[in-house]
């Protein structure tokens with residue numbers, strides 16, 4: 001089966017490509033780029049991408065798919081449906097399922113459920129410690145052999161520096177990056193939003209920026225000593241961005257990601273006590289948001305990841321103090337990145353593709369993805385950066401509705417998502 005994506009504008013930062021070319025796909029692989037003078041195969045199905053950006057498939061490095069154990073919030077199938085509607089061809093679920101993904105059997109189960117759904121690729125992230133309780137290291141080698149691409153205790157920090165040091169040495173032996181949820185709980189425990197003027201005014205307990213920064217600095221020091229690769233999840237503070245910038249200058253193997261909500265909203269969004277503004281790390285003040293934007297601009301921040309964290313409406317309907325942390329994000333990420341970053345001139349489309357595809361593939365050592373080079377897996381995200389649309393929680397493909405971006409108007413969307421050469425999503429399906 002051949003598919004020709006014709007008349008599109010190809011952006012592939014890994015190959016230095018940023019111009020018009022046709023893309024020929026056969027049997028799930030990219031076969032060739034064709035220029036105007038190259039012969040077109042007569043037997044290929046044609047996808048007309050006139051006026052559209054053709055990019056290597058987007059890889060979301062940080063999602064929570066809730067299966068196994070909390071299928072009332074999300075399943076791997078419903079999460080993958082939301083992913084492809086947002087332009088993501090691959091998603092990497094965190095291990096804080098029930099039970100925790102701390103062994104090869106659960107890693108394999110997740111991959112099997114994804115294969116049944118046949119929408120997005122699922123590359124699980126295994127736990128650093130057994131049950132993610134921060135004490136005993138999990139069997140990283142077995143999880144890697146089963147398909148895990150990284151390890152993390154996300155949702156929780158690894159509180160003990162000695163255990164984190166051993167985890168880094170162990171992960172390094174298996175060439176696995178550690179995805180680091182940086183939060184010193186002796187500072188943040190009990191907090192429900194960013195600690196600052198707004199938390200004081202609202203009478204809510206704050207989580208200081210320092211809680212993230214102290215842990216980030218500790219783990220950067222450990223990464224320097226052990227030589228292992230750490231990837232700081234959902235960086236949200238000025239001090240953490242600065243610490244990563246310094247570490248990169250020093251040649252320490254550290255990368256990091258930002259979520260769309262952290263480059264869009266500040267803690268002022270909490271003023272209405274909407275529990276869909278409650279997440280960890282919390283929405284920060286203007287000063288931190290500016291530092292995050294600066295980190296996106298100068299390349300300190302490598303990737304955009306959603307931290308898609310679905311919760312049932314009944315759970316989020318509690319008062320602010322008691323509601324769970326997290327918001328959905330798979331379907332709004334690209335719209336937010338276009339609105340807040342591309343159309344404001346903070347980054348261009350090449351850098352957007354780099355942050356959503358090239359860099360995630362590099363960080364997770366996926367040489368066949370994150371590029372459109374001939375021979376690569378045919379995962380493709382087709383984008384209309386000028387398409388105007390409105391996001392509605394009621395239309396979400398996720399099982400959960402906990403997004404603060406209901407009724408947001410966006411300029412920019414994925415109009416088609418192709419996974420392994422199959423068109424698994426097209427905008428027409430939404431209409």
Ligand SMILES: [Zn+2]
Pocket residue numbers: 154155156181233234280281
């Ligand atoms: Zn986290």
